[in-house]
Amino acid sequence: xxxxxxxxxxxxxxxxxxxxxxxxxxxxxxxxxxxxxxxxxxxxxxxxxxxxxxxxxxxxxxxxxxxxxxxxxxxxxxxxxxxxxxxxxxxxxxxxxxxxxxxxxxxxxxxxx
Amino acid sequence: xxxxxxxxxxxxxxxxxxxxxxxxxxxxxxxxxxxxxxxxxxxxxxxxxxxxxxxxxxxxxxxxxxxxxxxxxxxxxxxxxxxxxxxxxxxxxxxxxxxxxxxxxxxxxxxx
Numbered sequence: 001x002x003x004x005x006x007x008x009x010x011x012x013x014x015x016x017x018x019x020x021x022x023x024x025x026x027x028x029x030x031x032x033x034x035x036x037x038x039x040x041x042x043x044x045x046x047x048x049x050x051x052x053x054x055x056x057x058x059x060x061x062x063x064x065x066x067x068x069x070x071x072x073x074x075x076x077x078x079x080x081x082x083x084x085x086x087x088x089x090x091x092x093x094x095x096x097x098x099x100x101x102x103x104x105x106x107x108x109x110x111x112x113x
Numbered sequence: 114x115x116x117x118x119x120x121x122x123x124x125x126x127x128x129x130x131x132x133x134x135x136x137x138x139x140x141x142x143x144x145x146x147x148x149x150x151x152x153x154x155x156x157x158x159x160x161x162x163x164x165x166x167x168x169x170x171x172x173x174x175x176x177x178x179x180x181x182x183x184x185x186x187x188x189x190x191x192x193x194x195x196x197x198x199x200x201x202x203x204x205x206x207x208x209x210x211x212x213x214x215x216x217x218x219x220x221x222x223x224x225x
Contacts (some may be wrong), residue, residue, distance in 0.1 A: 036216075043116075044203065044216040087211065097142045099207045099214055100169040103156035 001028035023091030138206030
């Protein structure tokens with residue numbers, strides 16, 4: 001069975017700081033990779049996704065992620081965070097056998113103004 | 114266009130009862146997946162339906178079941194509720210296999 005690990009459970013940053021959230025997965029075959037965000041009181045929203053091609057993918061709100069196949073990693077980055085980025089972030093993997101996402105444990109990000 | 118709609122938003126049930134949750138996917142989406150979100154276990158996959166057929170099932174007991182109707186709307190049922198079933202139940206719809214999943218607001222179930 002595949003698994004997804006997010007190493008940072010809680011992250012506190014000041015506005016304008018750079019962000020990198022780690023994500024590693026354990027499935028050895030072809031995967032689709034996703035980052036979702038859950039703002040307080042809102043539903044899960046897709047930030048970005050990787051299916052194939054350029055391993056550096058850009059998403060909404062200035063987020064990007066890099067797929068490194070040799071490291072089974074899909075880290076999320078943002079050069080300069082804003083207070084409005086305060087949310088919980090989830091990395092997810094789909095092994096393309098159906099719409100069955102395996103989620104990481106999530107990272108709670110707090111951005112201090 | 115309308116997003117994924119889950120009803121009801123909140124439910125309080127007593128141990129031993131059963132509950133049915135409903136999910137209306139985005140128009141045109143034929144795949145519906147269900148997830149359970151708890152503080153301790155995080156987001157866990159329950160099952161996925163496509164064209165009225167269960168295609169994938171997560172590691173949950175048989176008390177958890179679901180179905181999908183011809184209009185792609187889906188229901189999940191939990192029988193003989195336990196305190197540990199208290200959770201946010203999320204539904205997601207997708208257009209195709211491996212496509213982007215769009216999530217609903219969820220149904221928060223509290224078992225007392």
